[in-house]
Amino acid sequence: MTRDEALDSIKANVENANLVKHMLATEAIMRALAKRLGEDEEEWGLTGLLHDIDVELTEGDMDSHSKLGADLTRELGASDAMTHAILCHNEMHDIPRETKLDKALFCADPLTGLIIAAALVRPDKKLAGLEAKSVMKRFKEKSFAAGANREQISLCSQIGLELAEFIQLGLESMQGIAEDLGL
């Protein structure tokens, strides 16, 4: 599967621009994590890019969310490792996260929301001037972007990253695609 094929499938299945941006942000973080950990950047990036492709199709039905996504990405030619990571990023299925890819996707997913929210409260609403230490401060404010699950983000420890490094890497990777994110 090429990245263009993945994007075409996203265009066909996802209308909400913010959801597409979330998937692009997750891709950026996953690529940076793969680079940092010496893993396959393309495989990890495409897993992040496609992980929520079924959100609109499943219309909030959490029992099907990520099962359908795994099927769709399998049809696109995703590896078993990719479909497994997509499948188990939805905790509802109670499928253990086994591989580094599974664990990376799980902790990268909520980090995007925290970083986007931290950018949006800045006067310029831009990612460019945002510093990792501000994101860390926001991380500690429980009521700030409460939907960005802190416990889940902290599971970066399972792939060998300290929280501060994970936030820095996530922020830098999203700053690299700020234009695509409209931030």
Ligand SMILES: [Fe+2]
């Ligand atoms: Fe997600």
